[in-house]
Each structure stands twice: as C-alpha cells, then as structure tokens.
Amino acid sequence: MSDKPKVAFYWCASCGGCEEAIVDLAEQLLDVAAAVEIVFWPVAVDGKRSDIEAMEDGEILATFINGAIRTTEQEEMVHLLRQKSQVLLAFGSCAHLGGIPGLANQFDRETILETVFDSTPSTVNPEKVRPQLEFTENGHSVDLPGFYETVRTLDQVTEVDYIVPGCAPTPNIIGGAVGALLSGDDLPPAGTVLAPDTALCDECGRKETKPEVVAISEWKRPHEVLIDEDLCLLAQGLVCLGPATRAGCGSLCIGANMPCSGCFGPTSRVRDYGGKALGAIASLVDSDDEAEIDKILAGIPDPVGTFYRYSLPASRLRRAPMERPLEVAAPKGE
Amino acid sequence: MTEANLSAGNGNGSPRIGVYVCHCGTNISATIDVVAARDVAENLPGVVLSREYKYMCSDPGQEIIKDDIRELGLDRIVVASCSPCLHEETFRNAIADGGLNPYFFQMVNIREHASWVHKDIKAATAKANDLIRAAVRRVRFHRPLEARRVPIDPRVLVVGGGIAGIHSALTLADAGKKVYLVEREPSIGGHMAMFDKTFPTLDCAACILTPKMTQVRAHPNIEVMTMSEVVEIDGFVGNYRAKIKHKPRYILEDACVGCLECIDVCVFRNGKTPDEFNLGLSKRKPIYIPFPQAVPQVVLIDPEGCIEFRTGRCKKTCVEVCAERNAIDFTQEETFSEVEIGSVIISTGFKAFDARRLPQYGYGRLDPVYTALEVERLVNASGPTEGEIVLRDGSKPKKVGIIHCIGSRDKNTNVHCSRVCCMYSLKLAHLVKEKTDAEIYEFFIDMRTGGKGFEEFMLRVKEEGVTMIRGKVAEVYPEAGNTGRVVLQAEDTFLGMVRKIPVDMVILATGIEPQADAEDVRRTFNISCSTGGFFTERHPKLAPVSTFTDGVFLAGACQAPKDIPDTVAQAGAAAAEALALIDAGHIELEPNTAFVVEEECSGCKTCVGLCPFSAIGYDEGKASINEVLCKGCGTCVAACPSGSIRQNLFEDEEIFEEIVGVMANV
Incomplete structure (x- = not known):
C-alpha cells in the first residue's frame, strides 16, 4: 500500500462531463495522479464497492462526487463514501445545485417514465415494459436502484465540505481545489464554494461597456443576432446571467461570444439563484405597461430552464408541488 | 445559516432577550390571552425574561424595561403591543435610557394585527405567539445603529x-x-x-x-x-x-401695474366669456382680472377668447395702451x-358639489334655481349685480326657498355632512331678506349649529321671520300656468304633511367635496x-x-x-x-439605509438605474449608495443579483428569521 493520500471520484446523476473535466486537467492530471492514490473511480479505474466497504472510516482523504442524487443507489454510495472520507466535495453544478437533471423536478416520476418509456416518437414499446426494482427468472434475481420522485443536491443528502462549481468545473477551479486540499493549509470553512465570491461581471472583459442603464424592449436569442464581440451582452439584448453568477470561470462562455448561463451558481449571499437572476433580467425591461412587459418577457422561452437551469433542486422552490416528493416506489410495469 | 444552527440556542452569539406583552388596557387583553403569550415567549430560545403589563407605554411600563436592562443585563428587547407608528419611538427612547442601543429592539403589533381584527381568543393568541416568535428570532440579529x-x-x-x-x-x-x-x-x-x-x-x-x-x-x-x-x-x-x-398669463407680471386700461380698450366692447369668478353670472373680456381685489393685481389673457390668438390679426389696442410698460407678451409659454x-x-x-348631479332640483334647467355660491356672488357688492338680488329674468324675488344638504348627508352623493351649509344658508337667508324683504323658507334635515355664536345666529334669523321647515325637498318643478315660478315639494315632518310652496328663487345649499384632482395631489x-x-x-x-x-x-x-x-x-x-x-x-432619520459591500460588488450596475431617488452612483467598477439620498426603499437590496447590497434593519438574516419564526407552527 502506498502512503500517498487516497482520493476517490464518483458519478451520480450527471452527464459525464465532470469526468471529462478531470481528464481536461491534461498534464496537470499527471501531477495529481503522482501525488495521490486513486482508490475509486468507476469510469477510469478498476474498483468495487466492496473495496470501499472494507476501508476504515475516514481512510480516504477526499472524495469528489459529481451528479445530483436521483436513485437509491446514488444515495447509498454517497453515504458510504461520506463515511470513508475525511473531506467530501460536491463536484460540478449537479452535485452543487441539482444541475440539468434537477430540471426534472418540474415533473413527477410517472410523467418522466411515461415520456422516456412510452411517448417519445422514437420509442417502440408496445408491451409497455418498464424497469423493475427486482426481476427473478429461474431462481436468479437481479435488481435495479429505486428512482426518487425528486432530484436532490448532494448537500441535501449528506454533509458536504466543499463545493467545486461549474458545468463542468473549469481546470483552474479544479486545480485550485486539489491544490488547497493537498497542501492542507488555509482550508476555508466547511460549506465553502471554492471560487471567488463576487459575480462574473467583476472579471468580465466587457464590464466597462455596459451602460449604467440598460433598457430592453426585445430579448434576443444567440442564434437570432450577430453578436458584437466587445459589447456587454446584456446591452445587446441577450440574456446573460453574469450579474447573478459567481465568478471564477474566467468568463469562458463570454469569451466565446456566448452569454453566461449561470453554471457557477450564486454567490454565498444569495439564497435563490433563479429569483435573483430573474430579478436582474426583469429589471431591465423597458416598459411600465403590463401587457407590454408580458410581451417582452415572452421573448424568454422556458423561464425555469433559463433562470433555474442549474439550480432548481437547490432553489426555494425545489420542485413542482406534489404530495410525497421523496417517495421511492417501484416504477410501474406490466 | 443552516436549519441546524438556527435551532441551536441563540444564534447570533448569546443575546439576552426580554419580551414584554402589553394589555393595552383591554384593547389587547380582551382578545389575546396575554398571560399565555408571556409564558410561550418565556420558553423561546434566548429569552431571559418575559412579562405582561397593563400599559407598556406608560411611565411605569417603560421603567420596567429600563430596570430589567440594568439589573438582568438584557441586550435585546421585544415589546408586543400596538403599531410601531404609535410607540416604536417611545420604546426605543426607553431602551436608550436603559443604556442599550435603541435598535436592539423589535416591536410586535399584536393590537392592529391581532386583537383588533380577530374575535376568537384562541386563534388570536396563537397569532400573537407566532408574531412574537418571529420578533424574538429576528431581534437576535439586530446590530447597533445610529440615527x-x-x-x-x-x-x-x-x-x-x-x-x-x-x-x-x-x-x-x-x-x-x-x-x-x-x-x-x-x-x-x-x-x-x-x-x-x-x-x-x-x-x-x-x-x-x-x-x-x-x-x-x-x-x-x-x-x-x-x-x-x-x-x-x-x-x-x-x-x-x-x-x-x-x-402662461401672457402678461409680464413684473411690468403690469394693474391699471386695467387694457381691459377698457380691448376690441371686445362687452365681455363674451362667462366669468369664472362670478360662476358665469356675468361675462368678461379675453383680457381681464378675475376680481377687483385680485392679488397679484395683474391682468391675464384667455387665449381662447382673444382675437390675436385666434386670428393673429387683432388691432392689439391693449398693447397700444400698455405703451412703454410693454407688459403684454403673446409669446409666453x-x-x-x-x-x-x-x-x-x-x-x-375644496370643490362645491355640482348640483346638476341631482336633476330633481332643476339646477341648470330651471332659471329660478341657483347654487349657494352663485348667490354669494349676487349678494356681493363687487359681484355681477353689485349686490342687488336680481333673478335671471331681471325681477326681484318675493319668495325664496333654501334647500339644505344638497350633495351632503345623502348616500347617493356624499354621506358626510359638509358642516358649513346650515350656517351659510342662515346667513344667505338673512342677507336675501335684508336686501329684498322676501319671504324665505329654509328646508333643513337637521339644523347643525354647533359653533361659537352659531345657535344664537340661528335664533336671530328665525326672529327675522324666516320660516324653517324640517323636511327634505323631493322635487322642484315649474308652477303651472307659466308663471316663471317653481314649486318646492317637501314633507314637513313637523306638521306631518306634504307641502308645495311656490317660490321665485331657489337656493341650493351645495356641499363640500374634495377637489376634482385631489387624487393627483395625493399621489x-x-x-x-x-x-x-x-x-x-x-x-x-x-x-x-x-x-x-x-x-x-x-x-x-x-x-x-x-x-x-x-x-x-x-x-x-x-x-x-x-x-x-x-x-x-435637523431631523433624525431611521437608519434604514442600504449600503454596498464594496469587496462583494461585481459592478454589474443592475441597481444604478433602479434607484427611484438617484442615490446610487458607479465609480471605479463598483456601485456606491449616497446615504443622504437613500430613503431605504429596499429596491436595490432586492435587485442586487449577487446579494452585495444590504440594508440596515432589513438584513437578510433578520427577514428570514422572522419568516422562520412566524411559520414555525405551519
């Protein structure tokens, strides 16, 4: 056994982009790999759940968990990893705020399963087969994890020490987080997001081009206009969420001439990212007339998907109202 | 702030909170079980002492708070009583006297918000408990402030x-x-x-x-x-x-000396426009002075009547006569x-009630019907008839009826009593009688003569022979036979019979209403x-x-x-x-201003355009709020997308704690 600090990675409800982000560290990854022992990383390293179960509590220095919590298996795994780790990090927007999978909280489980297994045009499922929690044939049984009604953030399931924000976290942010952990000194208080605590405008190259008063009579979507590469995107009528979004990404999207969509989430002082983002955008609408305001705001299709794109489960709303939001039932089947 | 450390003890350090529940005589205690409320408050986290008392705002009530601060070392005070509009200052002063920063205080309104608006004692007490809990949670996060x-x-x-x-x-x-x-x-x-x-x-x-x-x-x-x-x-x-x-007056106010020569020489020999000041009872010229004693003693031009304004081809005799004074300026804007x-x-x-709104009295339709204000002008020595009471047909009235409460005390128009009509009606009765010796009938509902010398005046007018009839006139209609007179029909409630009295002149005692644009002024x-x-x-x-x-x-x-x-x-x-x-x-203002936490501000400028008082500036990449101009409306605080603007007395913790407190039993 090496005496290098042990590190684990785990993947919950997410797209896999966060795993890519680690690979994106490029040659930096080699330094990290040299400095630590990766004891668990299902996507890249061979290892079994039983290996973790066999470890002492706190044996792992740090576990990076990406993805939101959607299934019973994910919940079990994060509890296990929590127990075995000194430091647990929420890695990426989904673990941090619920992320894109968290938008499922607009619906209930049945609606989601129905869509996925029955009603999309590409689905052919005449027998209406649905996944089962357990299936037995010839005395052999297999099981599948249960599927919760509600998507949760990592810190709604277990105690989280630090958060590495972003969809996906950018190399500078990951590098900073890993560096801080390995050096072990000057660690911020638990619960801290490992990124600057101001909004993105602070580091945006276009900041000084924003007029003191922006008045929008028509919102534009990026594919509808030729975007000026120097001028503040809000001033061009694009929904840029930089004012509400934590800095630290190096304004990568804006550098690529695309507005900020808010993946770093809010600053520590904001309790509902979407509410603040919506307020910032709505306050730019140039009208006092209710009907006209409605018309202008209709230029933002899918407001939940725009303002709560990464943060619906972490928001004050959390999800669309329902009676038993945390029920785990066997998905319906024949 | 997580839920875990919210419920753990006292939150912000270990404040020592005193809660005082006021009976407000029986205003509160009749509907809220103040003893139970005190007991509930006593068990809230951080509360060292809870009392109920008959009148917290009284001197002894305030002394209790001061003594408790000194003796028990209380450092946060919650008073559950009336509206902060009434006594927030009272209690803040008491707390300051007790040696504590006056803003370590939260007032709970369990009178207007609970006891006065509910009947069910149990429910009202539960609501009071929720409100007190909210204040106790909030006050822990109060910071010392200076007015x-x-x-x-x-x-x-x-x-x-x-x-x-x-x-x-x-x-x-x-x-x-x-x-x-x-x-x-x-x-x-x-x-x-x-x-x-x-x-x-x-x-x-x-x-x-x-x-x-x-x-x-x-x-x-x-x-x-x-x-x-x-x-x-x-x-x-x-x-x-x-x-x-x-x-625009179209007259240079400083140049006009009020000689009124321009009015005399105006190309209009006679006035054509109804004179506003005389309520249309006379006509005026397009260049005029509203009344002889007007202040300033300066004429004005009504562009709608003036030929120069209408055609641009007037001889402008007014300008000629004004000569070197040159006070007339048609180009004013x-x-x-x-x-x-x-x-x-x-x-x-105020505005006098428009008598046309009550068509049964015939105003604007029947010549003998006048409003009281018109009669004021008729009896006025500088009025349209130089004080003579002459009817529209040129005759002098021999019988006059005065109808009280036109547009007052009437659920169809105004419910309020206009307070002056009884007395001015008596005055007009006296003046008309004095000038014409006419027979006068006053139709009143109640004679309201509450004022110094009022009752005496009424008795005097009565003695002068004015007939008082208690009853509301139902209708005024032309007398049969084309006499030019009108008939007042009313039930005389003293005699218990309907009376029909033909008169030459009717005076409608129109009531007092708010100005037509009072709503604009209000806004x-x-x-x-x-x-x-x-x-x-x-x-x-x-x-x-x-x-x-x-x-x-x-x-x-x-x-x-x-x-x-x-x-x-x-x-x-x-x-x-x-x-x-x-x-x-000088005045002490509530220290409820907003401020930008500079190192947190990203300079996004969202707040700058939103401030209704132009109190926010932007300099070197950061917003800043001018404390003198800030009125504490909170717009920028709510709008700041990165939560970098805070407001004294309305910190996020304070507001959220209040919400948590009030919702605790939901």
Missing part, C-alpha cells in the same frame, strides 16, 4: 392660496421663514374671496381677507406663484425639491421651475385619502395637521369640510408644526 441626522431646509412650500394657505404663509413668513406660495388660479384668495359676509358675525369677507392678501404680496419672505401647480416632488422631510409648472424646501403645507381647498405628495377623498391626517386627534409623510402638513378644507375659523386655526397649526420642524434644525 441619521439631516439638516432641515427652513424654506416652506405652501400649496393652495386660499385663506388656509394665506394664513399659513403669513404665519411662517412673520416668523422669518421663506415661503413659496403656489396657487393655480390667477389670484390668491380662494373661495373666501367670493363671499360677501361671513357667518355668524356677518363681517365682510373682503374686509378681512384682502388685507391679508396684500400682505402676502408685499411680504419680503413670501414668493407668490399664481397660475402655477406643483407637478413633482422628491426628497424627504427637511430636504424636498418641488418642480412647479407655470402656466408654459415654464417650469424648481424650489428646494424642507416642508410642505397642503391647503388645496404627487405621497399622502393618503380617506374614503370620501379628503386627505388623511396622521392621527384624527393627536396629529390632525400632519400626514404619514414627514414634513407634509395639511390645512383647511382639503382635509375635511370646515368653516373659516377652523380653517385658519388649522392653518396656524400647520405653520406651527412646520416651524417646530424647522427650528429643531
């Missing part, structure tokens, strides 16, 4: 130049304060200038009013702006700025000016109106000339119908309130 001191601009704006505005303006000016008196009509004087005599003493209105009007004009401390209206006001108590619109003042007195007066000055549309005083008994906007005071009939003595008394009171404010030299 802001702002100097008071000693200048005063008086809006409306009737007797109320005139009296306020003179009182203030005599005390050495600069006054801007804004009047929308061409002359100051208001309704009082239209009257002949005043009740009950029958002294001549002009004799007592016109000297005051000329004093206003001559006073070095008063700047009169006629044909002007306040269109916008911003700022706050002690530091207001008003934008004033000046309508609307202008705007701004004044800075520290306080405002609103004395915009401009950010004050409130009661249901009838009259402006609301801060407290009906204890702050009768103040409003809920600090530094804005009320005088006269804009607040409620009142007679001249009451109006003048109120105008004096309003002036005294303004003087008290001015002489204090």
